[in-house]
Structure formats: C-alpha cells, structure tokens
Amino acid sequence: MSLTLEDIAQLSSVSRSTVSRVINGDANVREETRRRVLEVIQRNNYQPNLAARQLAAGHTKVIGLVIPAGVGTIFSDPYFAQFTQGLSDACSEKEYSIMLWLASPEYERRMIRRILGSSLVDGIVVLSTLVDDPLVSALHESQMPFILIGSHPSLEVNSVDVDNIEGARLATRHLLSTSPSKIATITGPQNMMVGRERYQGFAQAVTENGRKLEDTLAVEGDFTEMGGYTAMKSLLAAQPQAVFAASDLMATGAMRAIREAGLRIPADIAIAGHDDMPIASQTNPALTTVRQPLGQMGLLTIETLIELIHHPGQPTRRIVLKPELIIRASCGSSPAN
Amino acid sequence: MSLTLEDIAQLSSVSRSTVSRVINGDANVREETRRRVLEVIQRNNYQPNLAARQLAAGHTKVIGLVIPAGVGTIFSDPYFAQFTQGLSDACSEKEYSIMLWLASPEYERRMIRRILGSSLVDGIVVLSTLVDDPLVSALHESQMPFILIGSHPSLEVNSVDVDNIEGARLATRHLLSTSPSKIATITGPQNMMVGRERYQGFAQAVTENGRKLEDTLAVEGDFTEMGGYTAMKSLLAAQPQAVFAASDLMATGAMRAIREAGLRIPADIAIAGHDDMPIASQTNPALTTVRQPLGQMGLLTIETLIELIHHPGQPTRRIVLKPELIIRASCGSSPAN
DNA sequence: CTGAAAGCGCTTACAG
DNA sequence: CTGAAAGCGCTTACAG
Known part of the structure; x- marks a missing residue:
C-alpha cells in the first residue's frame, strides 16, 4: 500500500542503494541526483519502514522510557508528566520516538526481558525512584545504553539528575x-x-x-x-x-x-x-x-543517550543540574x- | 549477541519453521516437539526480534498512544496519568507495548505522517480533546485501526468514552x-x-x-x-x-x-x-x-483495538461508559x- | 558517485 | 506434523 524504497528508486531512475544514501544523508551522492530523489520522496510522501530499517541497520530510532508506576499513585505526580513532556519535546527535535513502559511490579521481571530481548529500542531512560531497583541492575548488566534519571547508591551508571x-x-x-x-x-x-x-x-x-x-x-x-x-x-x-x-x-x-x-x-x-x-x-x-529544570533535563537526557548509542564504551557520565x-x-x- | 530463531532451531534439532510455530501457538506441532522447543526457549531466555517479526508478519505488537499536549499544561492533569496507567496495565496483560507521542502542535503534521508511514504500530489510541482535531480526520482517512477516546462531532469513528x-x-x-x-x-x-x-x-x-x-x-x-x-x-x-x-x-x-x-x-x-x-x-x-471508570476504559480500549486490528472492516463501534x-x-x- | 548483491531475523504458503 | 524456500523493506560493504 505505502511506497517502498524500491518504488522511489524506480520513480527516480536510480538504484535503491542511492535512495537509501540520500535518505540517510550519505555524502556520496551527486547534488543533482540527491535533489531529484528528494523531490520524488517529497511528492510521494514516502516514509521508510522502520522495522526494515532496524533489521538491516541494527537500530531503530526509538528510545524506551521506563517509569515504575505500580507503587501507589506516584505516577499521577505532575513531576512525571512534566518530565515526560520535556523528554518528548527533545525526542521530536531529534526525530526519535518514545516507547513507554509503566512498570507495575508484577510485570517487572517479564518486562525487563522483553525490553532487552526484543531489540525494539536503541536505548532506555529509566525514571527509577527506588534506592536499589532491580531494573537498574538488570540494565547495567545488559549491553543496552541507558540513562538513569536520579542516582544509584552503588552502581556506576550514566545518569542525569537534579541536585x-x-x-x-x-x-x-x-x-x-x-x-x-x-x-x-x-x-x-x-x-x-x-x-x-x-x-x-x-x-x-x-x-x-x-x-x-x-x-x-x-x-x-x-x-x-x-x-x-x-x-x-x-x-x-x-x-x-x-x-x-x-x-x-x-x-x-x-x-x-x-x-x-x-x-x-x-x-x-x-x-x-x-x-x-x-x-x-x-x-x-x-x-x-x-x-x-525539567525541560532542560529532558533535552540533556536525550542528547546524552544518543551520544551513548552512537559511541558506546565511553566513560560513565553523571550530569547534575542545579535547582532554583x-x-x-x-x-x-x-x-x- | 542474543539468540535467534535459527539458534533455537539448532539447539532443539528442528527447523526454524517449527520453532516459529510453537512461538506463535500454531496447533500443528506434535506435543512432544512443542515441549522440547519450549524448554530450549526458556532455558536460553530467548526473545524474538520484534523488528524481524513485524517485517515478516506485517504486524508488531505495539500500539501508539497519541496525546495532544502542547496546549498549556493540560497533560499534567491527573486524568491523563490515570488513563495512561489504565491503558498500560491493559497492554501488559495483552502483551502489547505502548508507543507514546505527545503531540505538540508544531510537530503535529509531521508526526501524523511519521506515525502512519513508518508502520511502527498496529493501531492507535488518540486522546483527542479538540472538537475538530485534524489528527482524527487524518487517522480516519488512513487505513490505520484507531480508537478515539472521546467523541467526534461529525465523523463516524470507533470510540470509547465516558458519558x-x-x-x-x-x-x-x-x-x-x-x-x-x-x-x-x-x-x-x-x-x-x-x-x-x-x-x-x-x-x-x-x-x-x-x-x-x-x-x-x-x-x-x-x-x-x-x-x-x-x-x-x-x-x-x-x-x-x-x-x-x-x-x-x-x-x-x-x-x-x-x-x-x-x-x-x-x-x-x-x-x-x-x-x-x-x-x-x-x-x-x-x-x-x-x-x-478509567481503569475499565483502558482495558476496553485495548480489547476493542485488538479486535479491530485482527478483524478490520467491522461496523463502527462507540462504547460509552457510565460515570458515577x-x-x-x-x-x-x-x-x- | 553509483549499482548489484548479500544479509538482518523472522513468517508463511507450499510440498510432502 | 515438519522442512525448504521465498520474501518482508531496508542497509552496507564491495566493486567499479
């Protein structure tokens, strides 16, 4: 129903390799070719299939947001809404999408496995509130890039926090x-x-x-x-x-x-x-x-996470913002x- | 790094077709075979790659949740948190995940296209508040199964609402x-x-x-x-x-x-x-x-949406719950x- | 700067 | 009840 890379390639008389290059901003495309392909893409309102892209490239452009919610009505604290809003704005800007998991305790273990195993996301933001959250340890042991909003008493993890x-x-x-x-x-x-x-x-x-x-x-x-x-x-x-x-x-x-x-x-x-x-x-x-500074926190979180995704193995970072x-x-x- | 279907197939000495069948609950598998495969899956903590599954099967198990957020601080109304929580619980139960889009007006148009084109989700829940939301019309014109939380003045759309x-x-x-x-x-x-x-x-x-x-x-x-x-x-x-x-x-x-x-x-x-x-x-x-009844609304919404995804072309449904x-x-x- | 080809990890007719 | 094979829509070396 919707168009594929192949269709765009035919419509612009180039190979699909070339179309892929212009989409991904590869420098190796003649300016004229790029313009022509871009024009076809626009005209047909083409959107790449994310699943296919992920499978081929090994990354999707979505990050997971995990909020432990089961505990009482904590999720209804405006804090979460505000932070989520900030994160969402930052994601829009960076062309990422957010996968939301509200972790109720009963599903927690199963959920960790699903998140980590299904390779649905490139990275994760955990809004962990508990001092010693098993979620954080599990994430820490995995290869998944993630950022903890808050701090952890013992583990060296990438985190963004307010002082x-x-x-x-x-x-x-x-x-x-x-x-x-x-x-x-x-x-x-x-x-x-x-x-x-x-x-x-x-x-x-x-x-x-x-x-x-x-x-x-x-x-x-x-x-x-x-x-x-x-x-x-x-x-x-x-x-x-x-x-x-x-x-x-x-x-x-x-x-x-x-x-x-x-x-x-x-x-x-x-x-x-x-x-x-x-x-x-x-x-x-x-x-x-x-x-x-919740808005700023959201932006910094996404920027840092994207950095982590693209350049793994960097020294652990802890970013602490000043309150007012x-x-x-x-x-x-x-x-x- | 993580195991694939192929690995599981080898470990249980069957073809990957068979492994796929047991994962998807196909009846055509000998009981003994099923048990053996299941055992290997469990032992290795195997999780299917969702992107690959989606590409092959044409569906992912995630639904999109769209909340128009730009307008003031409406998102911080506890109503949204509570509804989202209800929806999330229902999704966990049905083994679906939620993709969250907080639609700020500036990104709205671009976002609709991304959502509809990228085939990231099987269906959508829109928490539309505006009387004549362009988002709803766009969704209505697309082939994407969706449920409007609330009502629409003119369009015949599937909806769940409270009276x-x-x-x-x-x-x-x-x-x-x-x-x-x-x-x-x-x-x-x-x-x-x-x-x-x-x-x-x-x-x-x-x-x-x-x-x-x-x-x-x-x-x-x-x-x-x-x-x-x-x-x-x-x-x-x-x-x-x-x-x-x-x-x-x-x-x-x-x-x-x-x-x-x-x-x-x-x-x-x-x-x-x-x-x-x-x-x-x-x-x-x-x-x-x-x-x-926000919890009940969440569950009904997901159930109805899943029904819609599996059996498209049904008569439009409008579910209205009684307030107390x-x-x-x-x-x-x-x-x- | 561009294309042909292999491959990502699944599902699903098709045969048997 | 089971397997071999094609195919989903992309990306990415590799060659030229």
Whole structure:
C-alpha cells in the first residue's frame, strides 16, 4: 500500500542503494541526483519502514522510557508528566520516538526481558525512584545504553539528575533565615534516593546553621497530599515554627493540616516545598519551593543517550543540574504575593 | 549477541519453521516437539526480534498512544496519568507495548505522517480533546485501526468514552436538590468536546428541574486551577448558591476564590466538580464529584483495538461508559466527611 | 558517485 | 506434523 524504497528508486531512475544514501544523508551522492530523489520522496510522501530499517541497520530510532508506576499513585505526580513532556519535546527535535513502559511490579521481571530481548529500542531512560531497583541492575548488566534519571547508591551508571541535596538545602536555609525556634521536615520515602537526598540537604542546612540535628523533627511521608497531611498532624504536637516538605504535594497536605489546627501560615508555621509544580503558585499563601529544570533535563537526557548509542564504551557520565529556589509567601520572609 | 530463531532451531534439532510455530501457538506441532522447543526457549531466555517479526508478519505488537499536549499544561492533569496507567496495565496483560507521542502542535503534521508511514504500530489510541482535531480526520482517512477516546462531532469513528452529559447531569441534579435560588457553571473550553458535553449535561439538568437556562450563569474555564479561580471570581458578583465546575482542578480553584471572598462552602455556595481525581477527597470540605471508570476504559480500549486490528472492516463501534456520582461534603446534602 | 548483491531475523504458503 | 524456500523493506560493504 505505502511506497517502498524500491518504488522511489524506480520513480527516480536510480538504484535503491542511492535512495537509501540520500535518505540517510550519505555524502556520496551527486547534488543533482540527491535533489531529484528528494523531490520524488517529497511528492510521494514516502516514509521508510522502520522495522526494515532496524533489521538491516541494527537500530531503530526509538528510545524506551521506563517509569515504575505500580507503587501507589506516584505516577499521577505532575513531576512525571512534566518530565515526560520535556523528554518528548527533545525526542521530536531529534526525530526519535518514545516507547513507554509503566512498570507495575508484577510485570517487572517479564518486562525487563522483553525490553532487552526484543531489540525494539536503541536505548532506555529509566525514571527509577527506588534506592536499589532491580531494573537498574538488570540494565547495567545488559549491553543496552541507558540513562538513569536520579542516582544509584552503588552502581556506576550514566545518569542525569537534579541536585536534590542542594535543593533541600536551599529551601531549608531560607526557612532558617527567619530563625525559627524549632524546624521540622516531612521527608520522602527513605527507600527512594530523592527521599534520602532531600533529607540529607535538610540535615546539612541545619548543621551549617549551628544547630543540632537531634533537636530537629522528621517524619516520613510518601510524596502524596494525604501523606503530607498525616505527617504534619503528627508534627503539630511538637509545635515547629518551620517545616520543609520534600515535595509540593506533601506541602499542600501539610498546609491543610496546619489550617485545620487553626494555625496561620507563615505567622505560626512557615513552610517550604520542593518541585514547583503548577499548584505551588496557587496555594494560599503561595508556596516557597524549589524548581527543577525539567525541560532542560529532558533535552540533556536525550542528547546524552544518543551520544551513548552512537559511541558506546565511553566513560560513565553523571550530569547534575542545579535547582532554583522560588521564594513566595509561605515562608514569611518575602512580600506576600 | 542474543539468540535467534535459527539458534533455537539448532539447539532443539528442528527447523526454524517449527520453532516459529510453537512461538506463535500454531496447533500443528506434535506435543512432544512443542515441549522440547519450549524448554530450549526458556532455558536460553530467548526473545524474538520484534523488528524481524513485524517485517515478516506485517504486524508488531505495539500500539501508539497519541496525546495532544502542547496546549498549556493540560497533560499534567491527573486524568491523563490515570488513563495512561489504565491503558498500560491493559497492554501488559495483552502483551502489547505502548508507543507514546505527545503531540505538540508544531510537530503535529509531521508526526501524523511519521506515525502512519513508518508502520511502527498496529493501531492507535488518540486522546483527542479538540472538537475538530485534524489528527482524527487524518487517522480516519488512513487505513490505520484507531480508537478515539472521546467523541467526534461529525465523523463516524470507533470510540470509547465516558458519558459526559450524564456525568454533568448527575452532579448538577445533586446541586439542584438543595434548591439553590441561583445555580452557575464553570465550563471547560468550548472547543473541546468534553467542555461542550458537560455544559449540555448541566443545561439538561437545569431544564429538567423546571428552570430557565437563561436564568443561569456560565463562565468558560480552561480546565486548570487558575482558570477555575478566575472564573469563580467573575461569578461571585452574581451571588450563585451552587456551582458546577466541569473539572475537579477548576473546582479547586473555584473553592479558593470562594474562600478568599470570605464565603463558606457549602453554607453560602455549594460546589461540585467532575473527574474524582485524588485531590477531590482531600479538599476542605471534600469535593462532591463524578468518577470515571478509567481503569475499565483502558482495558476496553485495548480489547476493542485488538479486535479491530485482527478483524478490520467491522461496523463502527462507540462504547460509552457510565460515570458515577461521588457525594461528599461540598454540596451540603450529605454528612460532612 | 553509483549499482548489484548479500544479509538482518523472522513468517508463511507450499510440498510432502 | 515438519522442512525448504521465498520474501518482508531496508542497509552496507564491495566493486567499479
């Protein structure tokens, strides 16, 4: 039904080798020939069959995006949507397509095998959240080029990440600038690297400030609104004056708990979040938070992955982007806006 | 590097035709032979090369998911994440993979061509929101099996949808049961089918109730929190006692505006939303809303699409699922919870 | 700069 | 029930 290379070759009176060359931008084609072939291609709206190309050339132009999704409603965190959007934009630009796998735990093992064995993709982006994800180890042992979004505690893998420690430190420092008598944090799950790192950043800022970490309060949340709410409730008894929540979603929940307790933000309790999701600027008061350059991350990820695909065996790269503190009204040290 | 059909054939001392048959579940294989081959496959963890299979058989086992994303931050609406999750689960079950295309307008035309021409997928799911999406027309003119999530004003296409009119009607009826003197609605964009349909449902409920539609207030929102907020502000002057917001995100924004105006929910203004996203149960008061069976939609979509792929030329099917009213405290006619 | 030919790893009539 | 052979639509040395 659709045209093949062969058809285009006949229509332009050249061999299919030549057509293939012009399609792939090979320099060894006379300018006039190239123009003629290109014209035929355009006129007939020809699209090469990707399966055939892959089989012959050993590569497709698609990359796999793996997101561990089974765990609760984490996938509905706007973070994933935003990152995916960034990645997708970058792929369009580079003429790659994205194969999406939302890994629910039950299918995980089977899925790894399918991904690796079926040679459907040239490379993989894993958005791994767990500290010691078997997916990452499996990928690491395979020959498949891949990039981990985040970090891994022990393995040397190519990764793109935002500096979570720095992000948490920025937010915590800002909270400390109002000299609260007691500061607390609602952490992310400690079996996730982001959860751990953001707690580390919090701890560093506290220590830098000349305080003892022991005098500090920490409750573990699960990155959901409800988790933030519950955590804040249990924190309330200790009467903190400042709280760093490791995600905006949790900050939102915490604000709800604070409001229900009849306390004012920031007068009674100052609060800061992390991620700068759309809602952050709409809460009341607007939420001080940390912005991650998600669009840039997507582009860097794809560029690095393509580099890896074309030139394997390079030294492992770890790219860490700087987060940015966004000051709003919830910490009290800025004009309410 | 990885094994091929040929390797498996040699290892099990049969021809590759036979191996292919056992892999594809062809009945014409002696039971003993099948077992032996299967054993070799398992032991070597063999995965067929999908590109080769596609080239030979004319089909891959992947379906494309197209989501128009460029328009604002719509993609970060939890609705998309939830639907995608449902679709992904269904695909895992059926051993299909998902190719994801987030269509930003600039790339749209080019993308349609790539999708249709490259024969990368067996079928397509389009999550089209616009009333008259060129993507849908293009798909409709092609031979590619596809399912539209939503509805189309004029084209006869295979579609899976939730009854948006009914959903809006349920919510509006519930609001009317408290006999407000004046009822208003914050609609979705009227260039989207859901926006139009939910307004229709609102209008039907109002008319049913013996009221005149003209006595009613309607402001168009854009499905974001901010849009709901702005719309509610402009509605406030007219002092409605009840508001139906066409999405929970907009309802959240509207609640913020109401609160800022110093009014109480539901005492002064009752409010209902649509979608039952995670936040709906966490707002204060909890939001009455309409739940869509997204998981079921995903499964039905995949099943129907697979049916379409295997048996083309069937009469066009339109599957419409029933939404469910979730009564919470924001309408005042239930115990606060 | 260009073409003829082999080959990528499968599936599928066709014969037996 | 099984195998030999052709073919899917490309790419890529190899020769010229």
